[in-house]
Amino acid sequence: MSLKQYVADTPEERSAFFIGADGDNNVSEAEDGHRELILQKGNALASEDCLKEAIDWFSAAMRYGPVRPEQLSTFVDCILRNFKRKAAGSDASTGRSRDSESGGVDALLDCPSCLCFLDEPVTLACGHSYCRRCLRRRLVLKCKLCGEAVAGKEKVNVTLCGLLEKWFPGELKEWKKLREVDSLCKRKRYREAVSLASEVLHSDPHMTVARLSRCEAYTALGQYRLALEDTEFCCRSSCQAEALFRKATVLQKLGQVDESLQVFLHCLTVNEDFPGAKRHVEKILCDLLSPADENVKVGLRETTQSTLPHLRTKTLVENASVEPQSPVQRRHRHRVCAASAHHTDSQEKRCESPERPGLSRAQSLRMHGSSSMEEGLKRVSSAPQLGDQDKGSLLKRKLSVSDVEAYLVDSGSSKYKKQGWTKGSKHQTAKAKPCRQVPEDLLDPNDLECSLCMRLFYEPVSTPCGHTFCKNCLERCLDHTPQCPLCKESLKEYLAFRKYTVTAVLDTLIKQHLRHEHEERFKTHLEENQELSDLMKNVPVFVCTMAYPTVPCPLHVFEPRYRLMIRRCMDTGTQQFGMCISEPEKGFADYGCMLIIRSVHFLPDGRSVVDTVGGKRFRVLTRGMKDGYNTADIEHLEDNRVVDREVLEKLQDLHDAVYEQAQVWFQNLKIRFHNQILQHFGPMPEREADIQATPNGPAWCWWLLAVLPIDPRHQLSVLSMTSLKDRLVKIQHILTYLQNIPSN
Structure with missing residues (x-):
């Protein structure tokens, strides 16, 4: 049967067909191929946003064998797209705006990821700066402002660090304590971390990052209720994505798989690239759709071990009613049950109940009565024990419009508040922090000076080693050697990409708070460019070979002086320079030809191949020198016209x-x-x-x-x-x- 015919049927019909057609001896040999075909159909449906149909096909695929969580990636994307649409509608209906939740804090000195103070600022290749904490925790995989991928090798920006230490010493002191909290967690000294984080929060209750670090320590100590309190405080804060991820992790450890799945999805709506969130969703969905087999459910049972009592009713759901099956499907089910009967009996004998020694877990669970069974059926954590069709139906219900919208409308509250977990008024919401202002009395233009030209930064560019220079100054230094002018660290890789992007924070600070100084610096820059843009006076001259009008002249540029010359021709927009042959007495000949740059191909080591074509001829009037290369005042030559x-x-x-x-x-x-x-x-x-x-x-x-x-x-x-x-x-x-x- 062709793949086209195969995908046209329902998953139940395909299951029955393969079992009936192949017979008992060939079922196991064909299962892998059948599973892959079903997964292809499921992925195709998920790509077209057919969520309910995709659930049926992925559930059917797992009847032929285990499916790896990463194979559900397309399925997760489909769920997330549906979830985002519902989230957008919910936000519109309730009048909420995530953009307004930052509290109006001066965003210039805030991290674009966590929207908190720009502690230990690191400037990326795109020119945007993030706090080191977000980069260390891989919370930023691509820039949230421009979408460029993060390399992760950049160091702390020295100039920005100096400014922040001078302007906000008190705030930096608290953030240094927070760094120590993270260090204690890394060394597994969680109780000390909780104590220090609480001390930080006592002085600044609005520091949501401290609550998240304390939540991490609480979770490691198994104090889940306290961890959830901290996440509830942060879920409407600037660190919403990280708070939701931690909340979902705690719920997962508590065995609240239904709530955990919802919160993980909410986390991905806030930040679709949040590390680990998608993997957790894939794992949860894989468990929910997996057939009722002990080997498949080991991981899920471990997560619910020693948790709330009602979660121990999961095994009762195995015997829940399922829809009628076809004779072929019943025959297949009979074979599976018969093959595993002995294994199940022996498992129940070995797995005695902790409540009643000598009783199997199933016998102990039956003593909880029908009320416990109903409670278990309400939870997605019990869904892996359902029949395949029931599990698919339950998953569809849990991902339905009404449930998702109800969750999103009140995402800041939880059932724990209903159970008497209401926190004090100071813990109920994360209030806006006071607006941070740059202290004008501490502003000093000398703090924003380039160490190469000793002038105010113009187009400040930060290197991966953390030092900042004017763009032109840095390029001139890299013409001579691929090393940082200050620390001598190798910048070969940085030079190879030649992406000298202006550091946004420093550039904005200068333009906003040093306007007069910036205007003077800009005026000087324009004057220098205008001088270089004149194609009659001080024209740059490349002393090399003969050039002719309209004739191509490719050049290999490797000398630092000519690297500078070519770059200036490009920056000023003239894209022209003179070409003359050498003459020992004068330095270069009296006549030459202007070359027009058509393209420049930069090599990783700084050299370049320049494609030029001849333009106008000229005669040299006077000769000069600028920054190592020759210049000349010239006049253009033209043929005399014949009129007769x-x-x-x-x-x-x-x-x-x-x-x-x-x-x-x-x-x-x-x-x-x-x-x-x-x-x-x-x-x-x-x-x-x-x-x-x-x-x-x-x-x-x-x-x-x-x-x-x-x-x-x-x-x-x-x-x-x-x-x-x-x-x-x-x-x-x-x-x-x-x-x-x-x-x-």
């Missing part, structure tokens, strides 16, 4: 004759030279209808001059000519000379 018609006709005849002679010479070259010219310079340009259409004359003349094997001094003399007639005559003489040379 008779003279123009003679010039046209000369042009056509020389063009034909050039074609003959090129075609008669040896195939090796012919191919090399085509590879480097391309084919010879076509004859132009108007020989005076451009200031530089016909393009084929310059192409031919570039490929002719003659001394650069002769080429330079032709480049400097402003008469098309003189140029054609010179080229004609050169071609005649080359054609008269006997070939070897």
Whole structure:
């Protein structure tokens, strides 16, 4: 049967078909293939947001064998999309706005992840800064402001740390204590961690991060009620995603799988990349959909061991009523039950009840009566014991619109409050913190100075080692060596990417609080750029080779001075520089050609391959030097136009004759030279209808001059000519000379 026919049926019909068709001997051999096909159908339905149908197919797949939690990833995405839609509708109906829950605190010095104080700020490659705690705990996998992936290798920003220590010493003192709390938890000294976190909260009850750290310690100590109190306080705070994750983890440890699943999903609606949350949802769903087999339920039983008494009624649900099955399905069920009967009996004999020695767990549980069974049926933690169809129906109900919306409308409250867990008024909600302001009396422009140019930062860029420089200053240093100018740490990888993104926090601080100083610095920067943008005065000159109008000239740039020169040409927007050949007495020749940059390909070690093409010719008026490279004041050269018609006709005849002679010479070259010219310079340009259409004359003349094997001094003399007639005559003489040379 084809896959197309297979996926057209219901999962129950497919199960019956395979069992009946293969027979007893072939069922086990085909189960793996059948499971994969069913999973494909389930994934296809989940991708199309057919949640209820997908539940049926994933449940059917597990009847053929265990399914790994990660195989439910598409299914989880489908559930999450449905959950998010319901969450959005719930927020709209209740008038809630998550964006307003931050309390109006000055976001400039807050971590974009936890929205708390920017303690130990770390600047990422994208230019945004996060607190070190969020990065250490992998709470930020990609930047929440721009979406760029986080490398995780960056160090603390030295400049920002210095500013925060100067401006907010009291707040930093409390955060240092909080770092010690996390250190104690890491060393498994949980009681000391609880004590220190409580001390921090006594001085600042609004520090939700301290409650989350204390929650972590409470959870490790098994004090789940206290842990839940801390998470309830934080669930509407700036750390909502982390608070929800911790709350869901505690509920899972308590065996409250239904509530845990809902809270994990809520966590993912707040932060879809929250580490570990999706894996927990996959594991829970895998347990909920798995068939009633002891081996599959070991993990779930361990999580509910020694918890609330009503959770011990789970095994009673195995015998709950299920929908009628087809004869083939009943035959298959009979085979499975018969094969496992002995195993089940022996398990019950070994698993004696802790309440009544000598009784099996099943016998002990029956003494709780029908009320306990009803309580167990209400919980998703009992769902793994249901029949496959019942479990699917229960899971659909638990993920239904009404249940999810009811949960989201009052996500800050819980059933524990209904049971008398109401906390004091100061613990009921996380109130907004007082607005943090930069102390104007402590503002000093010297604290925001570049250590290279000794001026106020302009476009401050922070390196992975944590130091900050002006963008231009850093690039100039990296032209010479791929190391940090201050700590000498290798920046080869940083240089390879060449992504010098402005540090947003520092740039905003300067623009908002040092406006006058920034305006002066910006004015100086503009003046420097305007000076570099003039294509007649102080034009940068690359002393290297001959260049010609319209002819490509690829360059390999490796010297630091020319790296700087090329970068300035790009930054100013001119994308042009002069090219001259060397002349010992003057430094470079009196005539040259402007090169237009078409593209720059940077190599990992800082070198670059620059693709240029010739532009206007020029004559050097004066020579100069700037930052190691040559400059010149120039004037552009243009061909003298011929106005007389008779003279123009003679010039046209000369042009056509020389063009034909050039074609003959090129075609008669040896195939090796012919191919090399085509590879480097391309084919010879076509004859132009108007020989005076451009200031530089016909393009084929310059192409031919570039490929002719003659001394650069002769080429330079032709480049400097402003008469098309003189140029054609010179080229004609050169071609005649080359054609008269006997070939070897």
